[in-house]
Amino acid sequence: MNYKTVICVVSLIVIVAGLGCISQPDSTQPGDTDNENNGNSRDIEGLWMGSLEVPGGLEIRILFNISARPDSSINATMDSLDQGVTGIPVETVTYKDDNLRLEVKSIRGVFEGTLKEDGKTIEGEWKQAGSVFPLVLNHIEKTPDLRREQNPVKPYPYAEEEVVYENKEAGVKLAGTLTLPRSEGPFPAVVLITGSGQQNRDEEILGHRPFLVLSDYLTRRGIAVLRVDDRGIGGSTGNFSQATTEDFAGDVLAGIEYLKSREEIDSNRIGLIGHSEGGIIAPLVAVQSSDVEFIVLMAGTGLPGEDIMYLQSDLIARAEGASNETIAKNEALMKSMFSTIKEEQNNIIAGEKLRKLLTDKISNMSEAEKQYSGYSEANLDAQIQPLLSPWMRFFLTYDPRPTLTKVKCPVLAINGEKDLQVPPEENLRAIEEALKAGGNENYTVKELPGLNHLFQTSQTGSPTEYAKIEETISPVALEIIGNWISEHTQEKEK
Known part of the structure; x- marks a missing residue:
């Protein structure tokens, strides 16, 4: 989840403003991969890694493992290295005229890029949750060592x-x-x-x-x-x-x-x-x-959880360089949202009220203010749903x-x-x-x-x-x- 709206240390939804984490998909089991390929699939076979630079200064390393099948179709998986999420199936792979498209449906993300003449670089963009991030993939020979120094090594005593x-x-x-x-x-x-x-x-x-x-x-x-x-x-x-x-x-x-x-x-x-x-x-x-x-x-x-939310949002926004005006507007938006959640117990009605509230507020926000609010018009339903969960309703008032x-x-x-x-x-x-x-x-x-x-x-x-x-x-x-x-x-x- 977005760290701006919960106190947890793990992110479970999608790339959003701030922490910018990718969720663990619903399933990591390989599924059918759709392919459209009129290029040489061997050109893009192998490991391709790049870093997403998201708002707040965080870099997340993304790795695609692309392999060609005997029938020339293409299979691919995605790893979010710094989040410890591996083997996410890439359901749709399209490679035509040096243009590569990788669709990761389980996290609603898409990479689109072009293979450069050197054959070692794919320049493109990662799109998710209504946000677009530049992403340049470079061909590498092996997966980076992800073991943290404090992780214990077997055999244990x-x-x-x-x-x-x-x-x-x-x-x-x-x-x-x-x-x-x-x-x-x-x-x-x-x-x-x-x-x-x-x-x-x-x-x-x-x-x-x-x-x-x-x-x-x-x-x-x-x-x-x-x-x-x-x-x-x-x-x-x-x-x-x-x-x-x-x-x-x-x-x-x-x-x-x-x-x-x-x-x-x-x-x-x-x-x-x-x-x-x-x-x-x-x-x-x-x-x-x-x-x-x-x-x-x-x-x-x-x-109480609501008090934690305001304190957390203020401190993190300041650490990321937000202005006092932006922070004040974000807090006002949060208070309006939390009031709606607490006052309306029917999720359908509450969801409609939140959608109207957010749509009205977002339309009047600058890009910087949208960044620190963590909300975008493109994916409101996915962003509203966690706010109405039993967990959130309890946490806000406990x-x-x-x-x-x-x-x-x-x-x-x-x-x-x-x-x-x-x-x-x-x-x-x-x-x-x-x-x-x-x-x-x-x-x-x-x-x-x-x-x-x-x-x-x-x-x-x-x-x-x-x-x-x-x-x-x-x-x-x-x-x-x-x-x-x-x-x-x-x-x-x-």
């Missing part, structure tokens, strides 16, 4: 097990990975809870796999870790599009029950680590289950503070100083005030210097930096989390 369990109440099967130290158990354990947007067990985003890195670090320190695919992605079943934050809390409760069934796990030392929206979910679970012994909130929120006042277990709340998606000052203060008001005396609140929403060491904190930064999670953040959990699980053991 601990056990790793693929697991499946059920949220019986929701009828959802959840698939994940359980990592267990090789020392003598039973072990303390944590469940990792992803941020908003449909994410896999590694919370994979822009080439980074933060939950893989975090689970590896903690397991090496003697803590068992369960990380899980969100419902409807990877090995997990269920309908993600109809689920709310409360539904995801139910999935986490099922994970706790699963850990309690394992003899390697000390059921008196089970905790939760939630990132971003996961930091909203963890307190919800903690007040429902006495089995939760501690929670760690990584960029969790302490304010205030985490009443729940936080009921949390009695130990809490570690951390935020990066340069987090522009969940601003640290406002949210850490709200979290601390709520915990204190509820009488919780065992909590630690820390703002970590120089870190962004992903807990990377960053220059500005802008989401446009996420893919460019080699670091996945700051070692400082890892150590703070690991030390705090070790201290609290040792106390429990005594």
Whole structure:
């Protein structure tokens, strides 16, 4: 999703103004490819890579893998390298008179370009969601190495097990990975809870796999870790599009029950680590289950979702150089949209009102203002639909503070100083005030210097930096989390 309209760290729709991410398609299974070819398909066979430069300064590397079949027809797939999305089928390939057209229907994108005389360059444009971006593809010999330096390399010094369990109440099967130290158990354990947007067990985003890195670090320190695919992605079943934050809390409760069934796990030392929206979910679970012994909130929120939206939009727009006038107009538009969503519960009527509102507003916007609003006339339906989802309706109005006042277990709340998606000052203060008001005396609140929403060491904190930064999670953040959990699980053991 567009980071301007949610607090998640993963993008699930299409290229839009700002973060400019490409979604995981509905299916990565190869389908039939339509071809129209009166040129030599061997001319374009091979790997072709280029960088999309989208508003906000972010570059996303796109790779097309084109191969010629014996019958001279052409097959192609697309990878978004910096987003970790690979094997997207290119359903339609047309190559005539040195002109190449690649249509990727699953993400509603099209590349059109011309092969230059040197045979090593295809100059063209990428079109998606009503936006057009220059894209020059260069022929390369092999796919770039995408492994981030912090990603652990097998063999691991601990056990790793693929697991499946059920949220019986929701009828959802959840698939994940359980990592267990090789020392003598039973072990303390944590469940990792992803941020908003449909994410896999590694919370994979822009080439980074933060939950893989975090689970590896903690397991090496003697803590068992369960990380899980969100419902409807990877090995997990269920309908993600109809689920709310409360539904995801139910999935986490099922994970706790699963850990309690394992003899390697000390059921008196089970905790939760939630990132971003996961930091909203963890307190919800903690007040429902006495089995939760501690929670760690990584960029969790302490304010209602609507307030987060305004703060986030303002900070990110300023980081991208938007004027005060543009920021003010964007906030006014957001307030009008959110009022419509909250006041009209019928999705059809709300959708019609949003369409009229956006059409009227967009027609009076400059190109810069359109860029920072994230909306365009060409694809309004696709942009309106997520705003009316059950998740968004819940998120806009949910205030985490009443729940936080009921949390009695130990809490570690951390935020990066340069987090522009969940601003640290406002949210850490709200979290601390709520915990204190509820009488919780065992909590630690820390703002970590120089870190962004992903807990990377960053220059500005802008989401446009996420893919460019080699670091996945700051070692400082890892150590703070690991030390705090070790201290609290040792106390429990005594």
